[in-house]
Amino acid sequence: MTTLRAHFWRVVAALILSAGLWATVVRFTRGLGAATHLSDEFPWGLWIGFDILCGVGLAAGGFAITATVHIFHLERFRPILRPTILTAFLGYMLVIVALMYDLGRPWSIWHAIVFWNPHSVMFEVAWCVMLYTTVLFLEFSPMLWERLGWLRVRYWLKKIAAPLVGVGVILSTLHQSSLGSLYLIVPTKLHPLWYSPLLPVFFFISSIAAGMAMVIFESGLSSRAFGRALEFDLLRQISRVMAVTLGVYLLLRFQDLGWRGQIAQIWTPRSETWLFWLETALLAVPMVLCFFERVRSHPQALFGSSLLVIAGFLANRLNVSVTGLQRASGVDYFPSWMEVAVTLSIVTVGFLLFRVAVKYLAVFEEPAPARTSEAPVTKAA
């Protein structure tokens, strides 16, 4: 039974990756026009909306959990630190890969380092992502150094863990919100259900909820795939934080519609309204569910709730970046199969890399000497 299921997923992965490979060849030999349904009227599509906006948002667990352990000293969350950092690191690496597909001139990406434009939100995002990916690598790398036996490097990284995490938190706060700020410049194009001066705030708060949901979701998957789950009691506490975050988010979201005098929009019968309610329901239902102790203490129900939150988060980001811009653009954008194939391939590669990392690195438990920080000095010296 289990082997059958494993075979099934292997076949699916192989199919996705071959389609992705074909799409990659088309993208880099015949250009964006041949591979995508993007156009002058609709210059940003699935790759920006899903791979970049959702990819970065879902990796937000990384900065939230590292801050919880290293800055707030809530040591009991330490067991989920490593898998969360690993996910975030892989997430950001894949975001950068996706960016190489989407940029028209990917070989010029380094221009962002030399040609500065501090007035550009994109410039700020580029720098934050660049620096934060470096921070994530340093946070992830102890797993690597342990494997390689470079304990001295690991020892020094441990020394600077707290400031490193602090820098990561600031960078994350900046670019998670700035992904929302990207859309502040299109007040006449983005539908009023989503355009708001508070976009950066919404993006930041919802990324935290999504990051928490990812921690729960991943633990559920890990327990199936590797037979090892994170401590369930911790997940319960995380789901509580997630529910409260979602509550604040939804309250602010509706309040903002009121402030902007757009509250009537939520009853206007048209496609945007349905999408708005879909997004809202996908976030509100799991929020309500997670307020009940009975749901929180039921692994399957908690897993399901986290899935809903992730779906709601994806719906929100795609609404801001794709469907909310559709009407003003005057065209009907729907991603080409090649755009979908590349996106699915990137997700698949993410799963595969996580698997490989779990197999070769100490992801789920820190090795015993790591708890006593003094030990490595003598070993390394």
Added chain:
Amino acid sequence: MRALLIDITKCIGCGACVAACREQNHLPSPADAPFPRKLDASNFTILKQVERKGETLTYRRLCMHCLDPTCQSVCPVGAFRKTAAGPVLYDESRCIGCRYCLQACPFDVPRYEWSSLQPRVRKCNLCADRVAQGRPNACAEACPTGATIAGEREELLRTARARLAAEPDKYVPHIYGEHEAGGTSVLFLSPIPFEELDLPSNLIQEPLPMLTFRVLGKIPYFVPLGGAFLGAVWWITNRRQEVAAAEQEEKPRPRKPKEEPR
């Protein structure tokens, strides 16, 4: 600063501006094909038509050359630049191809070479080299009716106001581009309301870059404050942990006598 004044009442839809623009910018000009109705990578200006009371009105679209251009503000690598002479210019050698300029432009002007492996953003450059030589823009020079005239922006605004005052029945009382998105170097006069033309009529009067800069401008304050906050939290929780650890080492002694009698 160089600008163009486009008086839609004078446009006869001959397309001389489109042809002159193609020649000026060395763009392909298929002889048999009709004039395009949409801006694209090889048409920096086009003629649009609108039906009104049985009459067909023709007018141009082209880059508006904003005074505070959105493209210049959003470009992460500073590939756009508003020059003092007027033109908003694109520097291909800087571009990374993120297409934020296409997404952000309130007038939907920048176009992309989608089928190229070295794609460029394409748009009108207000004949920057002609402007540098003090010559009129190619489109204005070619226009047989004076529907497009080139000149200093202030001067053209005076001309436009004079026309509005002289023949108030002929025009709607508005100079499009005087204040739209903070003002542009391309100005329009129209006989019909601008809402009926394919020009955005819901723009704010201030430059759009302000919308993002209001947020970005807070970052220099946020970073030290955020750092101080995180440092404070770290210090407090760390201290608390140390105290708790110290207490745990001390406490067991007084407790012991209580526990022993059990």
